[in-house]
Amino acid sequence: MFYTRINKIKVFNNREGFLGLFNSAEMRIYSYVEADLRVCPSTCPLILSDLMNLSDESARRQKLLEAVQAETAKFAQSNSLEVNGVKDNQSLLFGESGLIIYRNDFIPASLNLQLWVIESDEDVRNFAVDADRVIDSDAFKGLYAAVETALAISNPVLSGMIAVGGVALSLLRQKLRTNSDDLVGYWQASLNRTEHYPHGTRDKQDVYDTTGNIQVDYTLFGFENSVE
Numbered sequence: 001m002f003y004t005r006i007n008k009i010k011v012f013n014n015r016e017g018f019l020g021l022f023n024s025a026e027m028r029i030y031s032y033v034e035a036d037l038r039v040c041p042s043t044c045p046l047i048l049s050d051l052m053n054l055s056d057e058s059a060r061r062q063k064l065l066e067a068v069q070a071e072t073a074k075f076a077q078s079n080s081l082e083v084n085g086v087k088d089n090q091s092l093l094f095g096e097s098g099l100i101i102y103r104n105d106f107i108p109a110s111l112n113l114q115l116w117v118i119e120s121d122e123d124v125r126n127f128a129v130d131a132d133r134v135i136d137s138d139a140f141k142g143l144y145a146a147v148e149t150a151l152a153i154s155n156p157v158l159s160g161m162i163a164v165g166g167v168a169l170s171l172l173r174q175k176l177r178t179n180s181d182d183l184v185g186y187w188q189a190s191l192n193r194t195e196h197y198p199h200g201t202r203d204k205q206d207v208y209d210t211t212g213n214i215q216v217d218y219t220l221f222g223f224e225n226s227v228e
Contacts, residue, residue, distance in 0.1 A: 002222035005098035031101035139170035185214030
């Protein structure tokens with residue numbers, strides 16, 4: 001079994017009122033985790049073999065579009081934690097067991113962890129992107145080009161998963177940038193087992209996010225071998 005948990009989040013500025021001195025804020029915490037288990041379960045959102053049999057370019061583009069839109073909907077509707085009455089310089093604690101953001105029967109070969117702390121969750125809950133905006137985004141263009149290159153190889157890795165999540169999160173970041181007051185903090189960690197948790201464990205405290213407005217304490221804990 002393998003767990004990724006958040007033990008503490010310290011918020012320096014709650015983005016509410018003048019320096020947050022006389023106001024408390026409602027925070028919503030969203031997490032997003034991509035894990036490489038070296039296997040592709042039946043729940044894989046999209047793999048190269050799904051596109052291999054689509055000879056028509058427009059059909060492949062439509063399939064990718066649907067996958068991205070499904071991923072944005074999943075993120076917007078995902079279970080999130082609401083914390084009320086958050087003030088400046090407050091530490092959010094999650095009890096002895098912490099806030100579990102990922103669990104699996106196996107220790108993954110790599111992890112991409114993303115944590116969003118948002119003062120107003122309305123933008124995220126109503127987050128939906130129309131087809132034209134997805135297709136016109138640089139992230140989607142890059143994904144489509146990578147897929148077309150992979151399919152042009154004589155023996156592509158058909159079981160390879162396509163990371164549509166990166167496109168969805170890129171679109172969400174663009175939306176939040178239009179209202180910077182909503183974004184309290186954004187933390188990301190790209191880890192691999194060889195370098196960061198060779199024995200399945202890792203424990204870090206006071207890790208700053210990309211905005212410098214929050215600090216994160218997190219723990220990785222695993223007690224089984226990974227799938228080769």
